[in-house]
Each structure stands twice: as structure tokens, then as C-alpha cells.
Amino acid sequence: MTATPILSGRDVTKKFRGLTAIDSVDFELQEGRIYGLIGPNGAGKSTLFNLVTAYYPLTTGEIRYRGERIDGLPTYRLNQIGIARAFQISKPFPAITVRENVRVGALYGVPGPRDVDAVTEDVLALTGLGEMADRKSGGLPVGNLRKLEIARALATRPKVLLADEPCAGLNPSETSDMMECLRNISRRGVVVWLVEHDMRAVMGVCDWIYVLEAGAKIAEGNPQDVVRNPRVIEAYLGVAPPAAAEETA
Template sequence: MSAGAPILRVAGVSKRFRGLLAVNDVSFAVPEGSICSLIGPNGAGKSSLFNLVTGYLPLTAGAVWFRDRRIDGQGTTAISRMGIARAFQIAKPFPELSVRDNVRIGALFGREGPRDVASVVRDALQLTGLSDHAGQQANSLTVGFLRRLELARAVATRPALLLADEPCAGLNPTETEEIMGILRQIRANGVTVLLVEHDMRAVMGISETIFVLDAGAKIAEGPPDAIARDPRVVAAYLGAPAEG
């Protein structure tokens, strides 16, 4: 279950927005080759953490390690080129470009630069089931397909680690299952996946390790069945006081 050395290590990371401590001394490690999830109630700091890891926001304290390189303080572009891709919660396609060109831009600028672009694009479209929509303009896609495009474009950058920010938000159960299938396939292709997701059933079904955030701090970590039984997690979600 637990694979090799950590590909991503978040060590004592904090982020303060003016007075608010959005992320409070959070540490965790994502093993290479796994699918891990980050869960927590709204406002727990999950998206902030993604923003910190990808260099979108500067840290207030702590460090982020990618394999054995310290990456906090590096620019977004540099971090992306090391092999960390991100799929946004609110899909941000390049609206006036075709699906294929969206994915092609990922392939042209990802980790390995413009190599085998055509086949990378083809594979990414196939993986996400977008091959038949390749010529369509991105802003004409439905929400479900936009999420797939988001994943396809991220995969095309040939990342080692994919940060997927709520890829199933607003989708129906069938679509959610399809997205989970795509994520499993992405992992099978050798990409580590860190997922933020609200759909507990999906998270429990796919994750090897789950990290739980509440009010900016990590309150639990472990395999799905242990997390499901953890009283602090239940309390955080149900708002009841924690026992012991």
C-alpha cells in the first residue's frame, strides 16, 4: 500500500492572511505512486494549501519539498516545470481555443518541453475520453467535459504529481465515477495524485491515505477506514464536540 519515498513533503507550513491563520503548521507527506486525498469542511484550508504548493501564494512559515528539492519560494512556472500539475476546481480552460489546442499547450510547456507533442496530446485526449470533442471550442463544453479537459491539460504537461482540486464538484454520481476512473488510470500511468474532494464515497473508494484538515490545521491522517472511524474527523464534519 504505502509506496516509495515521498514525492511531496509539506513541512510545518503556515499561511496567514492579514489576521487569519488559514493554514496552521500543517505537515504531511505524499508517497510516490499513490493516490492521497486532502479533505475537510469548507474553509479548512485545502485550496490555500494547493495554492501554497504550486507557488501561487507565498508561505508564511514552513517548507515544501518535491522529492529532494525545496520548492517554496520558486515561481509558479518553475514549479510546474519540475512536474507538478494542477487541475482547478473551477475549470479554467482557454475559452476560445479548441479542446486539442488547450491540451497541446499543456504538452508544449510541461515538464519535458515540446517532445512528442502530437502523441502526448492524443494520449491525453484518449485517457480523458475527449477524443471525439478535440475540435470543439472549449467554452462550448459542458461542466463534466470541462473537468475532463482540465485533467487532460494537466496530464499533457507530463507531471510526476497531479493536484486535483475537487474534480467532481457539481457532477452526478455517474460522472463522478468516470472521473475517478480517469484518476485511477492516471495513477496507473505512473503519476502520483493528490486529491481534494468533498464526495466522501469517492474519496474513501480511491485514496490510500487521507489527510484531514480543519480550521487550517491537520487533525488526522490515515487509511480510509481508520479516518471514517476517527472521532475527531466525525466531529469536524458534524460539528459535534470531539471525544477525549
């Protein structure tokens, strides 16, 4: 961890009235890597993404992009500086075609000269949506909706892509396609931060993983270390396995 991180958070905290949804979480994303964010249901993974993308204001703490404070900027500005997000619950623009969905991202997103048609077609090809580009997105099956979430976010030409459970509802073969797609995105110089329940998928693709439980970061590290971490096992299984319990103590 030497260079200025592309995206970092310090003491990121969100309280809803009395409930602390995110409790003093730190993170640091470096260029060229794929990050994971895991944790049991309700741990606050999507809430953390909602904070990074300014759907909610922070209670305390700060978020920086390339060293500059970005908490407090409106959502659309965050996208314009290079932070894109694919939603957990697919939110296509149902009444317009897949291509038009992607085109919105290409027309807006990070400002600067670009060939809107070329960006649109390129992203459709990368995500394998080319064949259904002229269909209304409202009628797509779930696998393609997931791809569309990624495609549309990618069309905004981001530097960081927050992908919130891109594999939810996908079968194993679709999941591995999606992971391959995320790897390709990473190779293009986009930092990917991935929330995922499918542990095999996360382990296979991520370089570094953050683990949340009840809003607090309980572990971070490379995949091999994280899966052996007793606190992580405890969070996932509810009780620590006997061998691990001794280590914790």
C-alpha cells in the same frame, strides 16, 4: 514511509494578515499512491494547493520535491519540475479548442523530448475527450470541463497531480468515470493528490487521506481509520456523536 517522499511539506503555514489560513501542516506523498485531502468548506484545502503551486508564498515552513526545497520557485517552474494542478473552478482557455487547450500543456510543462501531437492525443483519449477535441472549450458542459482540467494538467507530463475537486458538479456516473480516470493516471506512475467532497469517491480511490479543519491538520490515515476518527466526524457534523465523544475524551 521509507523512501524520500516525492512531495512533502513541513510546518506549512500561511497567514493572511491576522487570519491563519493554514496552520503548521505537515504532509508526505510517496510514489505510486493516491492521496486525499478533505475537510469542511473553508478548511483551507485549496489554499494548501495554492501554497504548493506557489500562487501564494508561504508564511513559514518548507515544501520539498524529492528532497529539494521548492517553496519560493515561481508557479511555472513548479510545473516544469513535475507538479501539475487541475483547478476546482474550471478555467478552460475558452476561445480555443479542447485540443489546443491540451496542446498548450503538451508544448510546455516538463521539458524534454516528446512528441507533442502524440501526448495531446493520448491525453485526450485517456480522459475521454477525443470526440469533442475540435470544439471551443468555452461551450463545454461541466463534466467535460472537469475532464479538460485533468487532461490539460496531465499533458504537462507531471509526476504529481493536484486535483482540486475534479468531481464538483458531476453526477454519480460521471463521478465514477472520473475516479476510474484518476486510477488510470495513478497506474501510469503519477502521484495523485485529490481534494473531494464526495466522501464515497474519496474513500473508494484514496490510499491515504489528510483531513484539514480551520487550516490545521486534524487527522491523517487510511480511509477506514479516517472515517472513524471522532475529530473528523465532529468537524464534518459540527458535534461529536455521543459514542465518539467519549472516545475523544
